[in-house]
Amino acid sequence: MEGIKVIIETCTGCGLCLRACPYQAIELREKKAWITDKCILCGACVEVCPWKAIVIAGWKPLPKEDLSRYRGICVVAEHRFGKLSPVVPEIVGAALALKGQFKSAPRFVSALLIGTGVKTLVEDLFAYGVDEVWLLDKSGIDPFAEDILAELAVRAIRERKPEIVLGGGTVMGRSLLPRIAAKLRTGLTADCTELTIDPETELLRQTRPAFGGNIMATILCESSRPQMATVRHKVMKPASKEMGRTGRIVELDYKVPKSDFEILEFVEDTSQKIDLTEADFIVSGGRGLGDPKNFSYIEELARVIGGTVGASRAAVDAGWIPYPHQVGQTGKTVNPKIYIACGISGAVQHQVGMKGSDVIIAINKDPNAPIFTIAHYGIVGDLFQVIPELIRQIRSRESGEGAS
Amino acid sequence: MREAPPGGKLPMKVAVCIKQVPGTTEVQVNPDTGTLMREGVEAIINPFDLYALEEGIRLKEKYGGAVTVLSMGPPQVESAIREAISYGADEGVMISDRSFAGSDTLATASTLAATLRILGPFDVILMGRQAIDGDTGQVGPETAEHLGIPHVTEVKMIEGIEGNRITLHRMLEHGYLRLRAPLPILLTVVKEINTPRPASFKGKLRARQVPIKILRAQDLELSPEIVGLSGSPTRVVRVFTPPRPTGGKVFTGEPKEAVENLLRTLEEAGIPLKCRNGS
Numbered sequence: 248m249e250g251i252k253v254i255i256e257t258c259t260g261c262g263l264c265l266r267a268c269p270y271q272a273i274e275l276r277e278k279k280a281w282i283t284d285k286c287i288l289c290g291a292c293v294e295v296c297p298w299k300a301i302v303i304a305g306w307k308p309l310p311k312e313d314l315s316r317y318r319g320i321c322v323v324a325e326h327r328f329g330k331l332s333p334v335v336p337e338i339v340g341a342a343l344a345l346k347g348q349f350k351s352a353p354r355f356v357s358a359l360l361i362g363t364g365v366k367t368l369v370e371d372l373f374a375y376g377v378d379e380v381w382l383l384d385k386s387g388i389d390p391f392a393e394d395i396l397a398e399l400a401v402r403a404i405r406e407r408k409p410e411i412v413l414g415g416g417t418v419m420g421r422s423l424l425p426r427i428a429a430k431l432r433t434g435l436t437a438d439c440t441e442l443t444i445d446p447e448t449e450l451l452r453q454t455r456p457a458f459g460g461n462i463m464a465t466i467l468c469e470s471s472r473p474q475m476a477t478v479r480h481k482v483m484k485p486a487s488k489e490m491g492r493t494g495r496i497v498e499l500d501y502k503v504p505k506s507d508f509e510i511l512e513f514v515e516d517t518s519q520k521i522d523l524t525e526a527d528f529i530v531s532g533g534r535g536l537g538d539p540k541n542f543s544y545i546e547e548l549a550r551v552i553g554g555t556v557g558a559s560r561a562a563v564d565a566g567w568i569p570y571p572h573q574v575g576q577t578g579k580t581v582n583p584k585i586y587i588a589c590g591i592s593g594a595v596q597h598q599v600g601m602k603g604s605d606v607i608i609a610i611n612k613d614p615n616a617p618i619f620t621i622a623h624y625g626i627v628g629d630l631f632q633v634i635p636e637l638i639r640q641i642r643s644r645e646s647g648e649g650a651s
Numbered sequence: 652m653r654e655a656p657p658g659g660k661l662p663m664k665v666a667v668c669i670k671q672v673p674g675t676t677e678v679q680v681n682p683d684t685g686t687l688m689r690e691g692v693e694a695i696i697n698p699f700d701l702y703a704l705e706e707g708i709r710l711k712e713k714y715g716g717a718v719t720v721l722s723m724g725p726p727q728v729e730s731a732i733r734e735a736i737s738y739g740a741d742e743g744v745m746i747s748d749r750s751f752a753g754s755d756t757l758a759t760a761s762t763l764a765a766t767l768r769i770l771g772p773f774d775v776i777l778m779g780r781q782a783i784d785g786d787t788g789q790v791g792p793e794t795a796e797h798l799g800i801p802h803v804t805e806v807k808m809i810e811g812i813e814g815n816r817i818t819l820h821r822m823l824e825h826g827y828l829r830l831r832a833p834l835p836i837l838l839t840v841v842k843e844i845n846t847p848r849p850a851s852f853k854g855k856l857r858a859r860q861v862p863i864k865i866l867r868a869q870d871l872e873l874s875p876e877i878v879g880l881s882g883s884p885t886r887v888v889r890v891f892t893p894p895r896p897t898g899g900k901v902f903t904g905e906p907k908e909a910v911e912n913l914l915r916t917l918e919e920a921g922i923p924l925k926c927r928n929g930s
Contacts, residue, residue, distance in 0.1 A: 286725070437788060552928075633909065
């Protein structure tokens, strides 16, 4: 394989890389690792080799341009119905943290705000602590018309030259930013959970989960600018809001192109009334419920603790509850403060969608259920007894201690 | 539900891009060695791509035309393409060249766009919302950009196609968006869009016999700087396994006692499991 090499002298044939390779692309030949055609250069083996005997070489930088002309951190300020998206304070928080890590020269944090009648949001952005707002407030910009947004954003980025551009890991962000990155022919890292500035090179170190969260990868974008990333919602600490802070407004005056899209309507989904991805408390039910009507146990517990109802794929596939409630690989990825899994065995596909929760509580009658390996707390028992008992005790504790 | 297009553009030329991924069912991290355990891991078609494929077949059934399945990757992706044919795709194209290895999303999108341009033009290009190994969801939008056509992500329903316009439902946080867009278009779909059919006996037979077209780097007339590692602005510098939780506190015994213990422990840990809705 080109690019990836096994240093035969150092390879001990220990076989760790064989196990680490998700593509079964490594074989042992004459007691040395041998990389086959199946390799896609994912790099999983490089990190795992204790002997540093696998290297990925052959990476060539793109033609150099003058990278130092790019300065500062730009946040794409997503908004809808006259409000900033909940992810915006989190990205601003991440941007401000990055700003503090630059030692060579100070950097500015700017927010790119594009839309119609969005001037009112400038104050909020300053309150979160951005230094500059790049404002394009013109008529005829539908917040859902991503094609226009991408074009206008690219123009602003080309002109203002930020070295870093961050967007939300939202449905919109994960559609708009790839469009922008491809137009600029630069790198984009999806759904980052950690961002830092390398102290030596001052490059953006972008860390993100892959393989459904089973591995983490740190990614650099060395020779093209800007370095772009989307940021996973509910991971970064939001910037604190202090009204009255101000900054510089840079008014952009670009002609607004015509969108290809005809936006007909936004239909609020009542079954998604409280979006799972936004919920602080989630109670999820799985196959262990045995019957659709037993979801009433889940609903009642959720109601009592002020939470949202989730479900495993098994429960959704059985038709017990609609798809928008599904948590997991083919459903939603959630990160609540508390996730209570009831009668869910915890297949890897489910874990992928919920293991970012701050606290996981599992209730299951099978002590060997995989859910217990990732749960912080668990009760082994019959959920039809445990849940009512839990509800009773939560209520009585409250009344016993007085309303607080 | 879907109306035939009055004077619509017929037949439809549909492309479905699929990715072969490790079936993650058994991919777990070995707690002792911290490595990915791959026992029993087979290569599968990325689950979301099956919905894209099914939707492509439905478009063909409704509007006439043909479905081409494309997959980029090492030689073994041929099996994924043949499987797609067994479900009802008409032809399969494999985009495979050593120089493509190490492609990030931008380089992958450049390669796919070049292929789609050569084989096309297509009216509708379908992909799954994301692959379950990379989890980026970026290749669709970036491919559309390289092709210079519109795209819509997270499509949960195609209402219909009239003339040159397609009406879609796109899933968003808190609801969905109904919108209309021009063809050609690239769509990435969610699971809710359909229920994929199983392979038919006839399909399985065809899958074994149909020749799969192979496109190499030279066929795509792409300059080497924009494919593979050298065409990839991003570079993975470190891969590691996330820290595992150290194993939780599990309470057993009588429900009353177990719940008491749980609630006390949560309280001591400052975890707010409280009544927020009295009555």
